[in-house]
Amino acid sequence: MLGTLQRISRTGSRGPDVVVEDRVRVVIAEDSVLLREGLTRLLTDRGHEVVAGVGDAEALLKSVRELADEGALPDVVVADVRMPPTHTDEGVRASVQLRRDFPELGVLVLSQYVEEQYATELLAGSSRGVGYLLKDRVAEVREFVDAVVRVARGGTALDPEVVAQLLGRSRKQDVLANLTPREREVLGLMAEGRTNSAVARQLVVSDGAVEKHVSNIFLKLGLSPSDGDHRRVLAVLTYLRS
Numbered sequence: 001m002l003g004t005l006q007r008i009s010r011t012g013s014r015g016p017d018v019v020v021e022d023r024v025r026v027v028i029a030e031d032s033v034l035l036r037e038g039l040t041r042l043l044t045d046r047g048h049e050v051v052a053g054v055g056d057a058e059a060l061l062k063s064v065r066e067l068a069d070e071g072a073l074p075d076v077v078v079a080d081v082r083m084p085p086t087h088t089d090e091g092v093r094a095s096v097q098l099r100r101d102f103p104e105l106g107v108l109v110l111s112q113y114v115e116e117q118y119a120t121e122l123l124a125g126s127s128r129g130v131g132y133l134l135k136d137r138v139a140e141v142r143e144f145v146d147a148v149v150r151v152a153r154g155g156t157a158l159d160p161e162v163v164a165q166l167l168g169r170s171r172k173q174d175v176l177a178n179l180t181p182r183e184r185e186v187l188g189l190m191a192e193g194r195t196n197s198a199v200a201r202q203l204v205v206s207d208g209a210v211e212k213h214v215s216n217i218f219l220k221l222g223l224s225p226s227d228g229d230h231r232r233v234l235a236v237l238t239y240l241r242s
Contacts, residue, residue: 024152027052027067029060029079029091030110039078039138046145057083057090064098064105076106076129076152081118092118099130106151110135114161128233131157131193150193156236157193164188176238178220186213191236 030036052063083091095107106129131151147157223231
């Protein structure tokens, strides 16, 4: 049954002895059996461990809590926004609840379309380990797997279309009025999870120029060096919530 917790061993074409430096433990919540199995294969073939696969939100909550009780909380949950029984918002609501219960748990949600309300709800109150991707992005295998790992490690992974919609709303607010158009562009690419080097390649500028923009962004948003490595995530979330 779809709602039944499935324990999944670490298998795949690369064999059980694959060692991956960024190996993460994943729970997948997706009511389509074919997509769930496909995601499992994508991740296990690259050396990651899918510790559970479920088909509804209730089973997602149960499986993560059981794993936590066993001292084996996963690194990240990959969940569909719409799940049984109503196929509306069960998946994202379960994801939000899990973030409240387990702040250290990364959550990456998948959606067929950009649903701004759900993206905003997921981001609210979160400063790390969160992602929102359109399902079409799964076809770009390397980007998808990289996003799973990034969220598991506390970073962000937001689909460019999600970013575009949320930033469109942000431009109406005053919080970020001091950012230049280029700084907004840099911050938008940061929200997609791109590194400084990747931003530089996209904008056809030097790494040094991007570093200067990022420093200015931190300064204008009031993020001090004491915020550590999470300044990047905090800057993105400040932008998207404004």
